[in-house]
Amino acid sequence: MAVIRLALIGVLTLLMAGTLQAGAIEVREFDDPVLEQRYRSLTASLRCPTCENQAINDSNAPVSGDMRDRVYLLLQDGRSDMEIRDHMVQRFGDYVLYNPRLEGRTFLLWGLPAGLVVAGGVLVALVVRARRNASARELSAEERARLEVLINRGRPE
């Protein structure tokens, strides 16, 4: 079943690529180099909803073209990067963000690596402390006597 599904997706992708090859990705003119930079980074950080793993800035899918148009228009309209990302997420879902936002649902995703580093640090600290304590304790009189016996046992009388 999974194989059939994969094959279907493959065929679909080919069909789409076939109908929509339509040529390279358009070049846009910007008067403001800052706006151009923002356009570049936005289109590189938004993921094409219909491709397997492509940002909208290097995808030929029609929806990517529509999204680039919209990013351009919203930039011209003076919207912030945050607003533009939200605009896309409201329509296409979290899927379009290459960097998922930090929220309740993604807390584990962002928090786990840092949490594991902290947990590892605590573990190392505990082990080191346990070893140091063990070596620092002085022997009791009784233990000293036993040690004496053990050391002397092998010696010739």
Next chain:
Amino acid sequence: MTRRLLLLLPLLGFLGLSLFLYQGLSLNPFHRDSALMARDFPEFDMVTLEDPERRVDRSLLANGEVTLVNVWGEWCPECKREMPQLLDLAERGIRLVGISYKDTREKGLGFLEDFGNPFEINIFDPDGELAFELGVYGAPETFLVDREGIIRYHHTGYISASDVREHILPEVQKWQ
């Protein structure tokens, strides 16, 4: 002995994580919920495919009836293949509204002539303006809109006869 068993913890953690990530490999990224799920169908004001003079808006879909909104295009082979299933749904008395997506009027009307017309009305969307608001990323896509005009179910891609039986009909009944 228990201390020894504790040493297995990292291995168990690793196995758990592997299993979790392994499952992710078989997930189909196209089976994700629409971002518009449980939200109002977007506002729009557009003309119909059938009549360039007739304007329709959101009230078309919040009129007390459960509606299937199907996004289709003449250029889309999967859309042609699912027409028999849509005609079947219409025959069962379910209300269907089409969105003619990125077509010319001529091609859109030709499509309906060739493959049948299960739609009460078709919204004409040559630039994909309304489809963009719906987060459509390929045709066909189908949305179930409840009586108040809220999106309740979303199907991406071709609708097979078994999709109709197993998903579409139960969802329609659920919201009727």
